[in-house]
Amino acid sequence: MKKGINIWSFPGSMKVEQCISVAKKAGFDGIELALNETGQLSLESTESEIKEYRKTADDQGIALSSLASGLYWTYSLTSGHAQTRLKAKDIVKKQLENAAILGVDTILVVPGAVGVDFIPDSEVVPYDQAYDYALEAFNELSDVARSLKVSIGIENVWNKFLLSPLEMRDFIDKINSPYVGAYFDVGNVLYAGYPEHWISILNKRIKKVHFKDYRRAAGGLHGFVDLLAGDVNYPEVMKALQAIGYDDYVIAEMIPGYTHHGEQIIYNTSGAMDAILGRK
Incomplete structure (x- = not known):
């Protein structure tokens, strides 16, 4: 497996x-960039600007592993407002196009939400309605993904939606596209389940993997902690990944705002991932 960082x-x-330079110095094989609404690497970026990020990574000798985006918390594919859903689909298309320019094979997409506790006054959408909206969106977007040869990785997040590995598996199978799979986040399931179970059930549907750690006793967003400081059973996670033949990127997604380590967290995380991966 290859070691990346978001x-x-x-x-x-x-x-x-x-960020690209520090990731290389810290010993990562790849870095996952993110599409923003404005500013650097954003919906406003030109093709030539995006190509410069690719060149920067090449010059540093580090790979670009994938392309994430946090925009789907604002523009949800399952919103009850048609214009918001349309905007969300346009963002996915733009993200796919930018990923193709960057030369990465997978984008991270939040599939929508039934509700979000950590966003004040977030929209609440009936579960069955959210399911139908999401399925419709990904059926449409799978054709775009196929045309660009970039996969969509649906992430499991705290969105009160696709709550079990069985439901996630069946949702992906209904789309029935080799270009739509799971972007599995290890830490995000710990509050209600076991990541090793999700891995074995999602199996070959997994496109990319996020590594996080979580301390159940803390609860809420405060439960997210540095790698190896929480309750994720990483030996079992690694066994499960090896059992399904996963050999792609495992990408750390740390949150400096919660850990207060600044740039040092990049080096700490690299060392923790070496321990998890059995690197010396």
């Missing part, structure tokens, strides 16, 4: 180019 792990004041 750009959200870095202090928000750092430029994309700086």
Whole structure:
């Protein structure tokens, strides 16, 4: 497996180019960039600007593992408002196009939400309605993904939606596209389940993997902690990944705002991932 880190792990004041450089110095094989609404690597970016990020990574000797986006918390594919759903689909299409320019094979997409506790006044959508909206969206977007040869990874998040590995598996199977699978986040399921179970059930549907850790006793967002400081049974996670033949990126997604380590967390995380992966 290859060792990556998500750009959200870095202090928000750092430029994309700086993050790429630090990720390389810290010993990562790849870095996952993220599509923003404005600013660097955003919906406003031109093709030539996006190509520069690819060149920066190439010059540093580090791969771009994938392309994430946090925009789906604002523009949900399952919103009860048609214009919001349309905007969300347009963002997925733009993310796929930018991923193709960057030369990455997978994008991270939040599939929508029934409700979100950590966003004040977030929209609540009936579960069956959210399911239908999401299924309709991904059926449409799978054709775009196929045309660009970039996969959509549906992430399991705290969205009160696709709550079990069985439901996630069946949802992906209904779309029935080799270009739509799971972006599995290890830490996000710990409050209500066991990541090793999800891995064995989702199996070959897994496109990419996020590594996080979580302490159940803390609860809420405060439960997210540094790798190896929480309750994730990483030996079992690794066994499960090896059992399904997963050999792609495992990508750390740390949250500096919760851990207060600044840039140091990048180096700490690299060491923790070496321990998890059995690297010396």
